Amino acid sequence: MAMMTQVTQWRVEPTKYLTFIEAANASKAIYESHGATVFVTNQVSGPDAGAVAVMLVFESSAAYGAALDSIQADSKWTEWVGKYMTSGIATVVSVSTFRAVPWIS
Numbered sequence: 646m647a648m649m650t651q652v653t654q655w656r657v658e659p660t661k662y663l664t665f666i667e668a669a670n671a672s673k674a675i676y677e678s679h680g681a682t683v684f685v686t687n688q689v690s691g692p693d694a695g696a697v698a699v700m701l702v703f704e705s706s707a708a709y710g711a712a713l714d715s716i717q718a719d720s721k722w723t724e725w726v727g728k729y730m731t732s733g734i735a736t737v738v739s740v741s742t743f744r745a746v747p748w749i750s
Contacts, residue, residue, distance in 0.1 A: 648745040649709035654688065654696040654738040661734040668729040669699065675721050676701055679712040696738050706744065 657665045673683045684700040703709040716722045 647705065647747045649703045649706050650743045650745075651701045651709070651740070652698050652743070653740045654693055654698045655735040656693075656696050656738050657735045658733065661732075664729075664732065664734045665697070668725070668732075668734060669697075671725055671729075672699070675716065675719065675725060676712070678721075679716050679719070680704075680708050681712060693738050697735070709742075 655665070669685050673685070676683050681701040681703055684698075684702070686698045686700070688694055688696045688698060701712075703712060
């Protein structure tokens with residue numbers, strides 16, 4: 646089965662980095678409880694330099710789909726969305742999903 650990765654890039658409001666860090670830590674715990682391995686990185690070059698990327702890595706497309714389904718029923722996720730997605734701490738730059746190419750090791 647091919648690994649799946651979802652990458653969301655965020656442009657953080659300069660005065661709200663501490664709140665963004667709080668939000669990222671909270672979402673990391675939630676996503677991990679649904680089977681994701683989570684990485685948070687800062688883009689250092691390219692057209693979106695300065696953006697923060699949150700990468701969710703899943704073992705397979707089945708695991709990715711199951712996580713997306715189960716997180717919607719998670720009250721912690723609903724609370725997180727209500728607290729952070731309406732606060733104006735960051736703007737989504739892009740969302741991309743990647744599937745590993747299984748025949749290249």
